Amino acid sequence: MTGVFDFRVRYAETDQMGRAHHRHYLVWCESGRTALMRGNGVSYAELERAGVLLPVSRVEIEYRAPVAYDDEVRLYTRVDRLRSREIVFAYRFVKRVDGALVARARIHLVCADSEGRPTRLPAKVRETLGRLAGATPDS
Amino acid sequence: MTGVFDFRVRYAETDQMGRAHHRHYLVWCESGRTALMRGNGVSYAELERAGVLLPVSRVEIEYRAPVAYDDEVRLYTRVDRLRSREIVFAYRFVKRVDGALVARARIHLVCADSEGRPTRLPAKVRETLGRLAGATPDS
Amino acid sequence: MTGVFDFRVRYAETDQMGRAHHRHYLVWCESGRTALMRGNGVSYAELERAGVLLPVSRVEIEYRAPVAYDDEVRLYTRVDRLRSREIVFAYRFVKRVDGALVARARIHLVCADSEGRPTRLPAKVRETLGRLAGATPDS
Amino acid sequence: MTGVFDFRVRYAETDQMGRAHHRHYLVWCESGRTALMRGNGVSYAELERAGVLLPVSRVEIEYRAPVAYDDEVRLYTRVDRLRSREIVFAYRFVKRVDGALVARARIHLVCADSEGRPTRLPAKVRETLGRLAGATPDS
Numbered sequence: 001m002t003g004v005f006d007f008r009v010r011y012a013e014t015d016q017m018g019r020a021h022h023r024h025y026l027v028w029c030e031s032g033r034t035a036l037m038r039g040n041g042v043s044y045a046e047l048e049r050a051g052v053l054l055p056v057s058r059v060e061i062e063y064r065a066p067v068a069y070d071d072e073v074r075l076y077t078r079v080d081r082l083r084s085r086e087i088v089f090a091y092r093f094v095k096r097v098d099g100a101l102v103a104r105a106r107i108h109l110v111c112a113d114s115e116g117r118p119t120r121l122p123a124k125v126r127e128t129l130g131r132l133a134g135a136t137p138d139s
Numbered sequence: 140m141t142g143v144f145d146f147r148v149r150y151a152e153t154d155q156m157g158r159a160h161h162r163h164y165l166v167w168c169e170s171g172r173t174a175l176m177r178g179n180g181v182s183y184a185e186l187e188r189a190g191v192l193l194p195v196s197r198v199e200i201e202y203r204a205p206v207a208y209d210d211e212v213r214l215y216t217r218v219d220r221l222r223s224r225e226i227v228f229a230y231r232f233v234k235r236v237d238g239a240l241v242a243r244a245r246i247h248l249v250c251a252d253s254e255g256r257p258t259r260l261p262a263k264v265r266e267t268l269g270r271l272a273g274a275t276p277d278s
Numbered sequence: 279m280t281g282v283f284d285f286r287v288r289y290a291e292t293d294q295m296g297r298a299h300h301r302h303y304l305v306w307c308e309s310g311r312t313a314l315m316r317g318n319g320v321s322y323a324e325l326e327r328a329g330v331l332l333p334v335s336r337v338e339i340e341y342r343a344p345v346a347y348d349d350e351v352r353l354y355t356r357v358d359r360l361r362s363r364e365i366v367f368a369y370r371f372v373k374r375v376d377g378a379l380v381a382r383a384r385i386h387l388v389c390a391d392s393e394g395r396p397t398r399l400p401a402k403v404r405e406t407l408g409r410l411a412g413a414t415p416d417s
Numbered sequence: 418m419t420g421v422f423d424f425r426v427r428y429a430e431t432d433q434m435g436r437a438h439h440r441h442y443l444v445w446c447e448s449g450r451t452a453l454m455r456g457n458g459v460s461y462a463e464l465e466r467a468g469v470l471l472p473v474s475r476v477e478i479e480y481r482a483p484v485a486y487d488d489e490v491r492l493y494t495r496v497d498r499l500r501s502r503e504i505v506f507a508y509r510f511v512k513r514v515d516g517a518l519v520a521r522a523r524i525h526l527v528c529a530d531s532e533g534r535p536t537r538l539p540a541k542v543r544e545t546l547g548r549l550a551g552a553t554p555d556s
Contacts, residue, residue, distance in 0.1 A: 068294075070451070170289075297472070
């Protein structure tokens with residue numbers, strides 16, 4: 001039910017404080033949720049080719065401890081909520097060396113067509129993510 | 140009391156949806172708050188050279204309408220709350236062409252010394268930001 | 279004949295060496311050439327909407343002196359060479375405070391249609407850039 | 418003698434042309450050379466902690482074919498030249514699906530102390546990289 005995405009902090013992701021800049025957590029979350037979806041048979045690349053977009057509508061991140069260049073980080077991703085036109089993913093970042101909590105996030109995606117208009121999630125996606133959410137999705 | 144930071148969306152900031160990728164709002168907020176501080180006599184660059192860091196501890200962003208390559212955007216920044224070891228900035232992004240709301244954000248910064256330990260904001264910074272917050276800062 | 283693009287180094291553009299990371303020069307060059315084109319009546323945003331793409335095919339950058347957070351930098355951009363399907367821009371970065379040379383670059387763009395196939399530059403673009411190149415473009 | 422670094426193109430690395438933006442190749446090269454060094458017992462993170470910096474002084478990249486979101490890419494990295502104060506790495510990017518050439522690059526790094534002054538590479542690094550270069554390094 002929970003996706004695992006492991007990565008190392010890249011040099012280019014550091015800033016002059018000597019830690020990963022806070023914007024990169026959003027990029028890592030993106031990798032986390034596409035890995036979770038891919039691992040469950042949903043390719044986000046294919047969704048887009050089929051005209052289904054999932055833009056981000058809301059972000060909340062709580063930074064608890066910094067990560068530095070070359071640190072190995074594990075990101076847990078799960079589906080927190082599923083609606084007909086919205087998905088909420090929840091994330092937890094930990095350091096691999098000791099499991100210490102690094103950050104927590106929640107990111108809301110809405111479903112849009114290729115013109116950017118709100119639309120319903122495709123049935124296959126709702127079913128797959130609904131299963132991951134461990135609950136029947138609301139309609 | 141409110142800082143104004145104008146910018147154009149860079150090509151490199153777009154993604155394949157044809158809009159600015161959501162992580163860049165964090166970078167623009169950073170420019171917004173340093174411009175506000177600089178305009179009020181506080182140089183963040185000098186603060187860091189003096190061993191005062193202001194890492195981000197919490198982010199909330201609500202994306203309301205996308206912006207595209209070359210769009211001209213105005214970012215309003217204000218001090219939303221000031222504590223002895225924390226500053227909260229509030230942000231509002233609008234399109235310059237029609238004033239339409241693009242996004243809103245709140246970003247929490249904590250004060251740390253050069254070792255990353257929590258510490259009190261320097262008196263000069265508290266005074267300046269307190270004035271901008273339009274209120275006596277809590278101690 | 280030469281475009282001028284002024285900017286400040288953003289905090290997010292620094293790395294843990296305390297200087298702007300070398301990848302950002304490519305982004306600044308992009309801003310430099312679109313500003314040069316815009317100032318001469320060619321909107322790159324409109325070109326793309328009309329199905330004309332200008333992907334980068336070759337980059338050479340020589341880094342001479344680092345720039346730091348909040349440094350004010352001036353970027354000079356000029357058309358170095360113009361062919362029927364290729365444009366080469368030349369760039370020079372200097373610090374505004376003392377005019378010291380920061381970096382030099384040459385970037386090749388090729389003209390492609392919306393499918394990515396090589397194609398000739400639109401007549402209007404060739405004429406405008408040819409004028410900027412200070413020479414009759416080769417055919 | 419050659420390092421191998423595999424990665425997928427991240428969504429955040431795309432631009433509105435629907436391909437990876439050209440600046441990210443520099444970031445991937447950075448990952449490629451640190452992986453090569455790490456695999457041969459040299460930690461770039463440790464080097465920096467010991468006060469040895471390796472800033473980039475020159476970049477050449479030739480882009481041959483675009484890569485898209487989620488594409489799996491393999492990056493080959495080798496030491497092309499080694500001098501007392503300079504290392505040149507050579508890179509070749511290929512698509513994993515068919516081995517097609519994506520890009521080639523050469524990146525020059527210089528050795529600097531923590532103040533940014535040019536200095537000689539530490540003996541251990543010269544020895545390791547010299548072995549990888551398949552030649553006795555020049556002194």
